[in-house]
Amino acid sequence: MKLRERLLALLQAAKYAPLTELEIAQALRLARRERDSLAFEVRRLLAAGEIVRIKQDRLCLPRDADLVTGRIQFRQGGSAYLIPEGRSAGPGKPDIQIAAEDTGVAMHGDQVVVRLGDELTRPRGNRPGGEPTGRVIRILERGHETLTGNLQRTKLFFYVVPDDPRFIHDIYVSDPAKSGVRPVPAVGDKVVIKLHEWKQRHVNPEGEITARLGRTHEPRAELAAIYLKYRLVPEFPDDVQREAAALPARVSPRELAGRRDFRDVPTFTIDPDDAKDFDDALSVEILPNGDLRVGVHIADVSNYVRPGTALDREAQRRGNSTYLVGTVVPMLPEKLSNGLCSLVEAEDRLTKATLLTFHKGRLHATEFANTVIRSRKRLTYHQAYALLKEDSLDKIRRLPAPPAHQTGATGRALSALSRNELTDLQRWIRQLWDLAARLRRERMRAGSLDLDMPEVKIFVDEQGYADRLERIEQDESHQLIEEFMLAANEAVARVTREHRLPSLYRVHDDPDEEKLQEYRQLLATFDVTVGDLTQRGEVMRLLNLLKSHPQGYTLRTQLLRSLKKAVYRATPDGHYGLAKKDYTHFTSPIRRYADLAVHRVFDHYLVKHLGQAAPPGSAFGQTVARMEGLAEHLSLTEQNSMEAERESQKVKLLEFFAREVAKKKRTVFAAVITDVRNHGLFVELPDAMTFGLVHLSTLRDDLYLLNNAGTALIGRRHKHRLDLGQKVSVVTERVDRFKRQIDFRLAG
Numbered sequence: 145m146k147l148r149e150r151l152l153a154l155l156q157a158a159k160y161a162p163l164t165e166l167e168i169a170q171a172l173r174l175a176r177r178e179r180d181s182l183a184f185e186v187r188r189l190l191a192a193g194e195i196v197r198i199k200q201d202r203l204c205l206p207r208d209a210d211l212v213t214g215r216i217q218f219r220q221g222g223s224a225y226l227i228p229e230g231r232s233a234g235p236g237k238p239d240i241q242i243a244a245e246d247t248g249v250a251m252h253g254d255q256v257v258v259r260l261g262d263e264l265t266r267p268r269g270n271r272p273g274g275e276p277t278g279r280v281i282r283i284l285e286r287g288h289e290t291l292t293g294n295l296q297r298t299k300l301f302f303y304v305v306p307d308d309p310r311f312i313h314d315i316y317v318s319d320p321a322k323s324g325v326r327p328v329p330a331v332g333d334k335v336v337i338k339l340h341e342w343k344q345r346h347v348n349p350e351g352e353i354t355a356r357l358g359r360t361h362e363p364r365a366e367l368a369a370i371y372l373k374y375r376l377v378p379e380f381p382d383d384v385q386r387e388a389a390a391l392p393a394r395v396s397p398r399e400l401a402g403r404r405d406f407r408d409v410p411t412f413t414i415d416p417d418d419a420k421d422f423d424d425a426l427s428v429e430i431l432p433n434g435d436l437r438v439g440v441h442i443a444d445v446s447n448y449v450r451p452g453t454a455l456d457r458e459a460q461r462r463g464n465s466t467y468l469v470g471t472v473v474p475m476l477p478e479k480l481s482n483g484l485c486s487l488v489e490a491e492d493r494l495t496k497a498t499l500l501t502f503h504k505g506r507l508h509a510t511e512f513a514n515t516v517i518r519s520r521k522r523l524t525y526h527q528a529y530a531l532l533k534e535d536s537l538d539k540i541r542r543l544p545a546p547p548a549h550q551t552g553a554t555g556r557a558l559s560a561l562s563r564n565e566l567t568d569l570q571r572w573i574r575q576l577w578d579l580a581a582r583l584r585r586e587r588m589r590a591g592s593l594d595l596d597m598p599e600v601k602i603f604v605d606e607q608g609y610a611d612r613l614e615r616i617e618q619d620e621s622h623q624l625i626e627e628f629m630l631a632a633n634e635a636v637a638r639v640t641r642e643h644r645l646p647s648l649y650r651v652h653d654d655p656d657e658e659k660l661q662e663y664r665q666l667l668a669t670f671d672v673t674v675g676d677l678t679q680r681g682e683v684m685r686l687l688n689l690l691k692s693h694p695q696g697y698t699l700r701t702q703l704l705r706s707l708k709k710a711v712y713r714a715t716p717d718g719h720y721g722l723a724k725k726d727y728t729h730f731t732s733p734i735r736r737y738a739d740l741a742v743h744r745v746f747d748h749y750l751v752k753h754l755g756q757a758a759p760p761g762s763a764f765g766q767t768v769a770r771m772e773g774l775a776e777h778l779s780l781t782e783q784n785s786m787e788a789e790r791e792s793q794k795v796k797l798l799e800f801f802a803r804e805v806a807k808k809k810r811t812v813f814a815a816v817i818t819d820v821r822n823h824g825l826f827v828e829l830p831d832a833m834t835f836g837l838v839h840l841s842t843l844r845d846d847l848y849l850l851n852n853a854g855t856a857l858i859g860r861r862h863k864h865r866l867d868l869g870q871k872v873s874v875v876t877e878r879v880d881r882f883k884r885q886i887d888f889r890l891a892g
Contacts, residue, residue, distance in 0.1 A: 162202035253287025363608030463781025591723035694869035714771035836886035
């Protein structure tokens with residue numbers, strides 16, 4: 145057993161009996177030459193917060209001194225909560241609530257030590273059944289060395305207002321002219337600051353300006369700030385670019401050896417209007433016996449990105465592509481992501497396929513193969529939906545095509561297709577939907593949760609400013625693709641599990657009962673009564689009920705937050721949301737490294753169990769330990785990208801509504817009242833999926849008072865009511881981009 149493990153085991157056994165380093169050395173029977181190693185391990189464990197030093201230089205586990213270590217998360221008001229270290233390993237460690245005055249010199253994201261049951265906090269929350277409270281007593285590790293923010297000044301000093309409102313203190317900085325940054329930052333600029341050590345709570349933190357990003361709220365500056373905050377690098381290293389440049393421009397005939405040829409089988413892609421990379425395609429064919437075979441063909445990135453190459457190392461480091469509003473930080477260079485691997489129209493492309501054979505509408509058999517395809521049509525979701533719903537071919541022909549640079553050099557508009565080609569395309573799409581609809585019904589009957597949520601897509605103008613919002617519904621065209629991708633992912637996960645191949649799985653654990661109970665109490669405040677949410681059937685009933693509820697979007701969002709996050713693991717632990725025992729990610733290797741890793745396992749299966757020849761550059765023999773480490777890394781990179789994408793959405797939504805305020809004629813938005821308070825109405829804009837406040841001061845036609853039930857504001861003179869759940873029309877009144885708040889007023 146390693147020294148570190150022996151030390152922790154000793155302290156575990158010595159519960160409530162702290163020991164000095166000398167006593168530990170004696171208990172472990174360490175020779176003198178091993179004392180230096182002990183001192184080193186003690187320093188490491190102290191720095192990580194796994195042990196703590198208390199009075200008389202004694203060491204113990206944090207729990208034995210009523211201490212908890214973890215990451216502190218601030219709220220905008222100044223209070224915070226601690227996420228205990230290692231909570232993901234199991235239940236039973238609730239968040240520790242920390243009052244604003246008990247946060248000490250902690251900042252958002254720091255790793256800290258919190259003392260529980262302190263006399264300053266016990267009266268406010270350490271009670272049976274209540275959330276535990278605590279006070280920060282030590283900073284173990286700063287979560288951020290640098291911040292971005294808006295440079296401001298008073299008559300006496302300069303300071304920076306952090307972009308993230310969870311950093312509640314302004315940061316004092318010296319005169320920008322003395323910073324050495326050129327051009328010299330001016331008031332109103334967005335700057336990068338390096339934080340100094342902060343030791344005194346009654347004095348604001350200090351830092352030094354290290355870079356100027358541009359004017360605050362300028363699109364390029366905002367984007368640069370997100371890159372810095374989430375450590376995103378749009379450019380690729382030189383060695384990666386050299387490897388990408390050396391790849392061929394097109395698929396060569398010699399690469400087709402050993403692949404099943406689907407180039408003459410009807411095949412097409414369905415993607416968003418503005419998609420630039422296409423990593424999945426569907427083929428459809430009637431077999432001689434009348435069965436229908438659907439091929440789910442996925443770009444064979446592994447044919448070009450070989451293990452151990454610079455391309456592979458960089459793709460693994462990034463973990464996935466990150467989609468920010470108006471731009472993307474890709475996992476792979478453009479030559480691969482938009483070129484050689486992208487399943488563009490009318491070009492030969494190498495793919496990996498899950499072939500699903502349906503007999504009388506039911507899935508009958510599954511095959512796996514390396515394939516070559518040639519997509520006949522690049523369809524958008526709008527076009528696929530029209531082909532499903534519209535019978536008039538003339539109307540379908542008039543649908544706008546996506547811009548030429550997004551379809552590939554040979555992409556054709558629907559208007560360019562002959563009548564026979566369009567008729568065939570419509571027939572294939574409808575055949576696929578008949579099968580997909582049946583798969584979807586069977587999946588829902590098996591207990592899968594319908595957690596699909598509408599999204600708002602933000603479009604930017606040539607200067608990068610947000611200028612249009614579009615609500616995206618998950619209609620039948622989306623569901624068609626989703627069902628076949630789910631089927632392919634499930635099939636691959638099942639075969640890797642059954643053959644015990646070390647692989648990655650997409651895992652969604654069952655929710656915590658405590659979180660579901662808290663959510664149940666929240667539902668009660670909206671007059672929504674439900675039974676035991678640990679029963680899947682009750683969750684399904686609730687989701688169906690929320691489809692027609694005025695606050696349905698808000699409550700569905702809260703339900704998602706009550707569930708655990710899906711992660712990658714090396715063990716097939718099942719997927720709660722999909723109600724599937726087997727699930728992995730196989731269908732998006734251009735934008736997710738997890739899928740690329742699973743493709744290599746897929747090749748291992750084809751070679752080892754189906755006797756196919758090993759593809760060039762194959763790397764078999766991965767271990768479970770290697771996959772466990774990769775799964776943890778990819779879960780972290782995915783979380784980082786999700787946070788960056790949400791940040792980008794917030795910034796651009798605020799930008800869009802800030803521009804609304806500047807308009808002479810402001811846009812009128814449909815809204816729903818989601819909460820009523822004595823100071824105003826909280827509203828949701830369903831089409832923009834945005835929330836804000838209609839302040840009481842903007843209701844000037846009467847004096848409005850909150851009713852006794854707290855569900856409506858009622859005018860004293862005219863008795864006009866503004867009720868919870870009522871639909872209203874609003875215009876943008878004010879936007880505070882630093883506090884990230886939007887205020888509206890009733891239209892008219």
